[in-house]
């Protein structure tokens with residue numbers, strides 16, 4: 216499945232005027248593709264992710280998840296779409312230290328009111344897929360930063376989403392662990408046919424991206440395709 220942003224504009228109120236965070240941004244991410252979004256602080260990267268995640272409605276333009284145009288959807292329909300079709304990896308894993316890796320995933324499923332579905336990988340298998348085989352029953356407090364980020368990624372995949380949105384996953388990691396996390400995201404994108412958008416400051420990992428977009432003052436421009 217795919218994700219498409221077409222001519223998306225987003226403004227925030229700012230005193231008596233407004234700030235244009237996204238200025239006619241267009242982005243089309245196909246299944247199995249990893250698109251990286253780079254750009255200086257304040258250029259609109261987080262806003263782009265929030266709009267793609269359907270957490271914020273844009274002032275203009277369309278956000279499509281697969282064939283679904285999200286413009287006409289109610290808040291309840293958007294919440295369902297997010298739960299069932301979009302995985303979000305926030306910068307900070309925000310795990311509960313006293314719960315094991317498997318329990319983190321089960322709690323997420325429970326809180327989202329998901330019923331077991333046959334096609335959904337079991338929590339333990341998903342954790343093995345992200346490289347945590349043998350660590351599934353370790354408490355989050357006893358996992359390293361890189362391992363916690365892997366749990367974070369597995370948690371985003373529990374609903375078998377079509378779209379994966381990732382915000383600065385390497386920010387708190389050293390070079391080697393950061394590289395391993397970006398490699399993992401690229402592998403998962405290909406393996407599950409995800410349409411993935413990765414916001415990153417770390418331009419050194421961009422070789423894993425199928426396309427690179429540079430944000431500047433709310434505008435997006437193709438910055439090339441990685442070799």
Ligand SMILES: Nc1ncnc2c1ncn2[C@@H]1O[C@H](COP(=O)(O)OP(=O)(O)OP(=O)(O)O)[C@@H](O)[C@H]1O
Pocket residue numbers: 227228229234235236254255256257258259260261262263430
């Ligand atoms: N809630 C808000 N209210 C008002 N202005 C906002 C709000 N959120 C973001 N902005 C403004 O919108 C613009 C884009 O911000 P955004 O957070 O999307 O950029 P960013 O590229 O993600 O920055 P960073 O790399 O620092 O996280 C900036 O000018 C910012 O000040």
